[in-house]
Amino acid sequence: MSVAAPVRMAFPRESVRDPFFDNAKFLAITLVVSGHLIEDLRDVAVAHAAYFYVYVFHMPLFIVLSGYLSRNFTFSSGKARKLISALAVPYVVFELAYALPRLIMYGKLDISLLDPYYLTWFLMSLFLWRLSTPVWQQLRWPLVIAVALSLLSGTSDLPDELSMNRTLGLLPFYVLGLMLRPEHFARLRRRAVRVAGAVTLVAGAAVALAVHAEVKTEWIRWRHANEAIGVDDLTGSLIRLGMLAAGALLVAAFLAVTPSRRTWYSGLGMATMYAYLLHGFVVKIAERFYGDWAATSWGVAIVAVSGVGLAAVLCTPPVRRATRWAVEPRMSWAFTRLRRPA
Template identity: 45%
Template sequence: MSTATSTAHRPTSVPSCEPPDTRDAYFDNAKYLAILLVAVGHIWEPLREGDRGLLALYFFVYAFHMPAFIVVSGYFSRSFDASPGRVQRLVTGFVVPYVVFETAYALFTRWSDDDPQRPVTLLDPTYVTWFLAALFVWRLTAPLWRALRWPLPVALGVAALAGVSPSIGEDLDLQRVLQFLPCFVLGLCLRPEHFRLVRRRLVRVLSVPVASAGLVLAYWAVPRIDQGWLYRSSAAQQLGMAWWAGPVMTLLLFGVSLALVVCFLAWVPDRRTWFTALGAGTLYGYLLHGFFMKFLAHTGLYDLLRPHGRLGLLAVTLLGAVVVTALCTAPVRRLFRPVVEPRVEWVFRKQDGGVPQGR
């Protein structure tokens, strides 16, 4: 991997806020490719039932696309210290967009899901907004994880306990927050040299058979394992399993996810490409693509595509890729910046010099 400047690794609360000259092309490429997989996974959902091959691809992608995104998010949270300025950026980067998009998705879902009575609540994240709530919690606790001697084993223990605790409930999608926590803590523990290690030629070569084995494993798992495990949103008992399956699956899923994340990162280009600049807009692509996916599911497009088999699948895959790519572009970011990256300095107290804290 090409050596980045020291400022390239400066953590920020919103990925797209970094000035262009401080960004690392490798991480922008990784974020764009990860969000591309998120969108493709979502657009596959209405076509997956009864198609073992597509379900295997779905299992395979879901095993690592969010873990990869979360690991990178944890890596860029390493310097969060709960200072007033960083807390302000945390609020403006995650809390305010969460309120805006959770309200918007709840209202939109009333139409897309034919559920006019759906309540608007900030405690039950809708569709993609759970990730903003999770990032807020994870980053707020980052100083605690950095202070621990063995943060990753402790995080795995927390995730395992969550996996056997159906009483946690759905508030802020806390099951997902806790079960994905080890991926975030892993990112906190990583250093630039770890990413250079992943980019070695030997790792690239080994990643091919490892990823191939992962795809075969996914095909084997389709009829045997409930896909609910992939979402990390339920305890073992809620999936009809014995309590001890929770810790076992926590460790197995983390191991599989880690192996596939390494394979993914090994093949991410470390040079500037045509999509590198789009890495600055992945938060936009993530938050906005859900509206398109819900709208698409409400139309008759999937019914038209099903009879065409793999050709229809290819068409819908390309559609998802094009849409999320467009949503990461500069014009879209300029249009939606007031709601994705709002400026609400007036909410915060000013420093002695009259400048809002954290600016």
């Protein structure tokens, strides 16, 4: 899923926003929402292929953008407070909120704030990644080290607490985002690169259609060690390295075809965290009512397209006003007053 960094802590004022990043975030969240909506329909070949394809790069995309937008993070009081109010508090709220549908539908109440459930893993991982930002910015070869840690994480049976497998496995994408500069994104907007990006995305979809049935789904979820997926560490490390490379390539291709001008959905892209955190409730309900019509190619297409509409609705001002208390809570009452330097 993302989702990218919460809006209030990631961007400057509206007057100087670059619509390119808002466009990229909205288009990416539509992939997340649509991907989750068709997840329960993967018995249909086209749904399984689409799910596999999207999951190779949709969360890496959000993570790269989150890393890029976190380049200025420090341990200063103001940044620390935003980290708590924009990630830590919403994590607790939605970890508890997602426990309720499980209780109602499955009669199971299982709350563990250290073991993220469903969508909340991203908030936990982003919190940890952002805390580590100053460290990566002082290393000489941060991306090499991040990739090494990602590969090593697959050789160990890490605990579910703190979403360790995903946090370490997807770490290279966050570090890659930290290393990017505006000129890198400017290069993606060149006409030749945009054409190459479109070709790459089409080719990636064709490859996914050809291999999706042969590749275990767990490789695109980053949740388990190599042994748990059924391969030795050498094979698993090579596969993970390939998944990192494929994800980075498709992220670059996706960003290359993203419009840089202001569009009808640019404003919606400012609030993708709302769509990310809220859509899971709709998905869990929708899965209970899928009929035989949904388990067809046309049904999958209809469900996937409905994800675009759902993402758009959840980013609209009325929804944001109604749920701001949970997604972007105002926490000034919980902090002491900032001291201005003498």
